[in-house]
Amino acid sequence: MAHSYKPADVLDVEIMGDERSMHGLFDHLRESDPVAWVEDAEYRPFWSLSKYDDIKRIGSQNDRFLNAPRTMLLPSEAEEMLEQQFGTKNGLETLIHMDKPKHLKLRRVTREWFLPRSIAKLDEEVKVLCKEYVDKMQDMGGECDFIKDITLLYPLRIIMSILGLPRESEATMLKLTQEIFGPLDPDLQRDAGDSDEQMGTLFELGAFFKDIVEDRKKNPSDDLATVLAHAEVDGEPMNELDQMSYFIITATAGHDTTSAVLGAGMKALLEHPEQMTLWRDNPDLDDAASKELMRWVSPVRHMLRTSTEDFELRGKQIKAGDALALWFPAANRDPEAFDKPNTLDITRDPKKHLAFGYGEHMCLGMHLAVLEVARFYRELLPRLKHIELAGEPQWVQANFVGGLKSLPVKYELG
Numbered sequence: 001m002a003h004s005y006k007p008a009d010v011l012d013v014e015i016m017g018d019e020r021s022m023h024g025l026f027d028h029l030r031e032s033d034p035v036a037w038v039e040d041a042e043y044r045p046f047w048s049l050s051k052y053d054d055i056k057r058i059g060s061q062n063d064r065f066l067n068a069p070r071t072m073l074l075p076s077e078a079e080e081m082l083e084q085q086f087g088t089k090n091g092l093e094t095l096i097h098m099d100k101p102k103h104l105k106l107r108r109v110t111r112e113w114f115l116p117r118s119i120a121k122l123d124e125e126v127k128v129l130c131k132e133y134v135d136k137m138q139d140m141g142g143e144c145d146f147i148k149d150i151t152l153l154y155p156l157r158i159i160m161s162i163l164g165l166p167r168e169s170e171a172t173m174l175k176l177t178q179e180i181f182g183p184l185d186p187d188l189q190r191d192a193g194d195s196d197e198q199m200g201t202l203f204e205l206g207a208f209f210k211d212i213v214e215d216r217k218k219n220p221s222d223d224l225a226t227v228l229a230h231a232e233v234d235g236e237p238m239n240e241l242d243q244m245s246y247f248i249i250t251a252t253a254g255h256d257t258t259s260a261v262l263g264a265g266m267k268a269l270l271e272h273p274e275q276m277t278l279w280r281d282n283p284d285l286d287d288a289a290s291k292e293l294m295r296w297v298s299p300v301r302h303m304l305r306t307s308t309e310d311f312e313l314r315g316k317q318i319k320a321g322d323a324l325a326l327w328f329p330a331a332n333r334d335p336e337a338f339d340k341p342n343t344l345d346i347t348r349d350p351k352k353h354l355a356f357g358y359g360e361h362m363c364l365g366m367h368l369a370v371l372e373v374a375r376f377y378r379e380l381l382p383r384l385k386h387i388e389l390a391g392e393p394q395w396v397q398a399n400f401v402g403g404l405k406s407l408p409v410k411y412e413l414g
Contacts, residue, residue, distance in 0.1 A: 005029070007036035007048050010325065010399060011073065016301065017397030019264075023342070026050050026330035035316040038325075042075045046304065046323040047316070050330035052337035052354070054313060058305055058324060059358035062100065065305035070323055071097045072304055072400050094249035095364065096303065102233075106242065107364065109231045110250070113162070113224055119367045122162070126371055129157055130379035137380075138413045143390060146407040151262040155255035155372055163251060164223025165212070176205050177252040202248075209247040224250065250365075258369045260299035260403025261290075261355075262376060267393055267407060268296050272344040279346055280381035289346035290373035295353035296344055298329035299403050303357065328354050387411040 003021065005028040015021045029036055029050040036048040049055055058065045070079070095107055112118060133154045137144055144150065156170055156177075165173075179201040216229035228246055231238040238246070269276040279289045302325045309320050318324070331354045333341040338352070356363040363369070391408030 007033060007038045008040050010038065010048055010302075010327065011040055011043060013397040013399055016399035017395045017402060019395060022301075022329060022402075023333060026327060026333060029327075030330060030334060035314045035318075037316070042077070043073060044070075044076050044079075044323070046073070046325050047313075047318060048325050048327065049313075050327050050334075051314075052331040052334035055326045055328070055331040056354060056358050059303075059326060059354070062103075062360045064308050065324065066099050066308060067097055067103070067303075067305065068099055070304045070306065073302065073325060094245040096249065097245075100360075103360065105233050106238075106246070109233070109238070109246070110224065110227060110364065113227065114364045114368060116367045119371055122158070122368070123371065123375070125161065126158060126375045127379070129154060130376045133376070134379045134383060134413070137411070138383075142412055143408075143410050146266055146409045147259075147263045147404050148406065151259045151266075154376065155258040155262070158368075158372060159251060159255045162224050163212075163247075164216075164221050164225045165251075169208075172208065173251055176201055176208075177256050205248050205252075206244045209244055209251075212247070213243065256401060256403075257299040257363075258372050260401070261293050261297045261369065261373055263404045263407055264297040264299075265293035265373065265377075266387075266409070267404065268293060268344050270387065270389060270409075275344050275346050276381065279377065280384075283378060285346050286374035286378055287370055288348075288350040289377065290370045291350035291353060291355075292344060292346045292348060293373060294355040294369070295332045295338075297403060298332045298353075298355045299401055300328055300355065300357070300363075301399050301402050302327050328357070383413050385412040385414050 003024055005015075005025045007029065009015045009025050015025055029048065034049065034051045034054065036050075037045065038048050039045045049058070074082070095103060098106060133150050137150060140149065152174060153170070156174055157167070160167070160170055160173065212225050213229045216223075216226045220226045220230065225247075228238070228243060228250075231243070231246075233239075233242070269279075275289075279285055305324050305326065307318050307320055307322050307324060311318050331337070335341050338348070356366040356369075388410055389408065390410040391406075393404055393408075394406040396402050396405045
């Protein structure tokens with residue numbers, strides 16, 4: 001029997017935390033209600049957008065559609081609690097929460113670190129780490145959980161290295177990242193249903209990075225932590241909330257989304273074995289294939305924008321002050337934008353997808369993410385003689401940032 005989806009299902013993390021039902025919901029919304037008004041007792045109302053052209057257009061007009069005051073869907077009660085504690089409905093004040101002129105000023109602080117020429121300098125270190133993690137797969141005797149044993153750890157090591165943080169801190173950082181992005185997932189959340197406990201994650205991360213800042217002020221080094229510790233905005237030291245937020249977004253989003261693409265990307269390659277073979281035999285497809293995995297997985301599920309004016313969209317009257325949820329997985333499977341969108345095709349135009357967002361807020365770390373995915377699969381695929389599922393894949397129950405939390409595989413490496 002076909003599932004009867006409704007617009008408010010975007011708030012249901014069980015539906016959104018499963019690849020098949022999430023895309024079933026978005027297929028339904030694109031066809032029947034691409035600009036859907038969503039009301040729910042626990043959330044403030046918002047418009048839900050599922051068409052590629054609408055999402056791209058709104059993402060590109062940052063003056064008309066603001067990131068503040070709400071950047072992600074949170075229950076009203078959580079927004080109020082965060083506002084009391086931090087003075088903002090988002091809790092943090094990171095690049096994704098800011099608008100001009102502040103956004104541009106703070107983006108400039110680390111922009112140099114994430115430009116393609118800077119990322120190119122990391123290439124050798126990334127290749128060494130890829131070999132280390134594929135060797136680890138080999139040492140595990142032909143069976144592993146591809147997520148827990150490999151893809152959660154490899155991008156984390158890279159971002160920790162860029163920040164200049166030791167390997168001993170990785171377990172802490174991974175736990176806190178999963179608590180931030182999986183607050184409604186029973187396997188990942190800090191303490192079921194307790195908002196105070198979830199806020200404790202932010203305080204714990206803040207305390208962790210406060211110690212790092214103090215250290216780098218006394219002992220500067222050639223790392224991103226030193227850049228952030230000494231950063232100035234308008235000639236003044238960056239304020240503490242902005243600084244902590246910057247550390248937190250870099251350290252968490254800087255690996256979690258890449259992990260999601262690597263992990264769910266393997267599931268996609270298992271489902272499209274001819275694409276795995278094509279990629280293995282064609283190193284010149286490395287970047288395009290990485291970007292196609294990003295389109296396919298779309299780990300950032302949504303961002304919110306607030307309209308500054310009244311306007312009409314597909315016959316619906318949007319009012320100034322209304323929030324609009326931009327659903328990136330829906331945009332990236334829109335048949336009006338992509339030919340055969342539900343087929344993995346590593347030869348398609350790699351520039352078209354919206355997995356990194358669009359406009360001034362495009363992901364700062366996108367070049368790093370492409371490099372990490374491309375280099376990992378370039379190391380793995382030529383050594384992989386055989387791979388198959390060894391159990392049921394499990395998805396993170398989330399509607400903000402999502403991916404697999406478990407992918408048991410059996411394999412033979414040469």
